Amino acid sequence: MLDRRHFLKSSTTLAAGLYLSPALLQARNKIAASDKIRVALIGANNMGFGILRHHLALPEVDCVAICDVDQNVLERRISEVETATGKKPEAYSDFRKLLEKTDLDAVIIGTPDHWHCMIAVAACQAGKDVYVEKPMANTIGECDLMVNAKNRYQRIMQVGQQQRSGQAFIESRDLVKSGYLGKIRKVNIWSNFNYGLGNLVKPPQEIPEGVNYDFWLGPAPQRDFNPNRFHGSWRHFWDYGGGLMSDWGVHLLDMAIWVEEQPAVPSRVLTYAANVNMENRDRDTFDTMNVLYPKKDFLINYDMNGGLQTGPYGKPYGIGYVAEKGTLVVNRGGYEIYPEWDGEAKAPKIEAKKLEGMKESHNAHVANFVECIKTRNQPICPPEDGRIAALHAHIPNIAARVGAEELIWEEEKRTFKGNMAANELIWPNYREPWVLPKL
Ligand SMILES: NC(=O)c1ccc[n+]([C@@H]2O[C@H](COP(=O)([O-])OP(=O)(O)OC[C@H]3O[C@@H](n4cnc5c(N)ncnc54)[C@H](O)[C@@H]3O)[C@@H](O)[C@H]2O)c1
Structure with missing residues (x-):
């Protein structure tokens, strides 16, 4: 069994209709320094989970939910987070349901590339900030949609180009x-x-x-x-x-x-x-x-x-x-x-x-994202650069x-x-x- 410290120190080598009602747009655009940042992970097999670990290494971050379409991955990752942190994240197999959560500030997108755009845009529409893995989308057109979504819904979006x-x-x-x-x-x-x-x-x-x-x-x-x-x-x-x-x-x-x-x-x-x-x-x-x-x-x-x-x-x-x-x-x-x-x-x-x-460098990139969630400043790799x-x-x-x-x-x-x-x-x-x- 991994304790939280060990878990956090482990290396990372490790729509149908997406309309979301305005009632769901309950974004916390101002986050007090003392507030916890509540994140969820979508796509948990490999890199997404590595990025979640770096979030959990920061004392102000809680993981409130994990979503994956593979139940085997989902159960394994939920149990690992529970063992390490003492808190059991909620399990989701449909990101649209996850995005209805009002007690959620940000999502990490660790799915294959063909999902990045749809999930990122839906997350912005639902008022969540987004850490999306690179490449930010699988086509040129989808990249534009993600830039537009970030701007229209005034979200913080960090692209996982962590070498920056x-x-x-x-x-x-x-x-x-x-x-x-x-x-x-x-x-x-x-x-x-x-x-x-x-x-x-x-x-x-x-x-x-x-x-x-x-x-x-x-x-x-x-x-x-x-x-x-x-x-x-x-x-x-x-x-x-x-x-x-x-x-x-x-x-x-x-x-x-x-x-x-x-x-x-x-x-x-x-x-x-x-x-x-x-x-x-x-x-x-x-x-x-x-x-x-x-x-x-x-x-x-x-x-x-x-x-x-x-x-x-x-x-x-x-x-x-x-x-x-x-x-x-x-x-x-x-x-x-x-x-x-x-x-x-x-x-x-x-x-x-x-x-x-x-x-x-993932740890610093994640820390920059979390800082920007609080300050609402542009992160190191906004979608325009991604x-x-x-x-x-x-x-x-x-x-x-x-x-x-x-x-x-x-x-x-x-x-x-x-x-x-x-x-x-x-x-x-x-x-x-x-x-x-x-x-
Ligand atoms: N920044 C880096 O250094 C780095 C390194 C590796 C991978 N990546 C990126 O991370 C992303 C994931 O890569 P990986 O190697 O972890 O892939 P992976 O195949 O190991 O994991 C993807 C996970 O997403 C899940 N998934 C697929 N569709 C889903 C959906 N609609 N909802 C929820 N879960 C879904 C899969 O079941 C799987 O568990 C890719 O975009 C990849 O390019 C970045």
């Missing part, structure tokens, strides 16, 4: 923006992970006991149950996610956007995508992608290899800010500066520097799916220039009876 709260990334950004490295030419980003291949192909199976699979699919197309398309590995299928690109790419690309003078969605994207690995793996998404994003300030150069796990500087993933006086290489573990050599002065152009041993990051993943994925080496995104019109096939992928087609929120 990580010390190594914050220091790197400050060094880049201070001009210490000189003018930035390129931001090289790489993400190589074995899991990017997906699982070996399996036949469809019986739906496991306790799983409401129809509800799990929700707005996504009807399919036979296959464990490859379920917990964890759903991310390799377009119906629910965007592969390694929207899993890791979105985090790392966010760190390039972060050092732009005026962060913006990419207007031009050049994409090469392929499936190189010939094993019998189950996925829609690509194992190999190289993407160029020519930006106003510099070029972003993204290199992704699912099925490989080594990369430049001995790191499976990372970011290299390549500048006139040196290159700064950073990942979640720390950063290092590799100075350029000045041939005339016979000396490095800047000092080498190294920061090691950084690991955790949208910019998500579009850096969705646009090349769309390019790869329609076979376009170049895509031009017209931000004002919210369309791709001259590519009908790409334009068809801007919005999802929700399966009845679920309907895309209207805002």
Whole structure:
């Protein structure tokens, strides 16, 4: 049995008609410093529960409810929270019922990506603040709806791009923006992970006991149950996610956007995508992608290899800010500066520097969210920024799916220039009876 302290210290590695009546809009827009913040978790298997743990590490937070469409996950997580905190959260299997609760301030959305928009918009309509995992939505159009919902209902929405709260990334950004490295030419980003291949192909199976699979699919197309398309590995299928690109790419690309003078969605994207690995793996998404994003300030150069796990500087993933006086290489573990050599002065152009041993950033990102619930200030990653990051993943994925080496995104019109096939992928087609929120 885990006690609360141990539980909290454990690592995180670990619509139908959504109209909600005005009576339900009983948001607490002012929260006294002494008040408890009451949160609920929707989607509890893995990352969502990790994020809940970080909330519970804060003395002012209580978990009042957990919702999941898999009863096995739901019961396990409820019992873990009860054991750790001494308080049993209420159990829900339908987020719409959960959102009717009036004694609830905020929700954490830890479902697969195809649910993020519908649940986030409904939560805003119900007057709840929202911590939504990245990528903030599974399509470009849904990102816009979430921004609109946050603004219309005046909610706090934090997108789970937690690297913005990580010390190594914050220091790197400050060094880049201070001009210490000189003018930035390129931001090289790489993400190589074995899991990017997906699982070996399996036949469809019986739906496991306790799983409401129809509800799990929700707005996504009807399919036979296959464990490859379920917990964890759903991310390799377009119906629910965007592969390694929207899993890791979105985090790392966010760190390039972060050092732009005026962060913006990419207007031009050049994409090469392929499936190189010939094993019998189950996925829609690509194992190999190289993407160029020519930006106003510099070029972003993204290199992704699912099925490989080594990369430049001995790191499976990372970011290299390549500048006139040196290159700064950073990942979640720390950063290092590799100075350029000045041939005339016979000396490095800047000092080498190294920061090691950084690991955790979810805790600071969650603490920032909870602070913003109280102060009503903008969090570190509001949906406007989460949208910019998500579009850096969705646009090349769309390019790869329609076979376009170049895509031009017209931000004002919210369309791709001259590519009908790409334009068809801007919005999802929700399966009845679920309907895309209207805002
Ligand atoms: N920030 C990070 O570092 C990070 C890391 C991993 C995952 N994530 C993100 O977290 C999210 C969840 O990923 P995961 O790996 O935990 O997935 P997972 O498949 O392990 O867990 C998802 C859970 O959501 C539940 N669920 C599905 N539909 C639901 C619904 N309508 N209502 C309630 N519960 C529902 C599932 O039953 C499951 O328990 C994804 O968006 C993913 O991209 C973020």
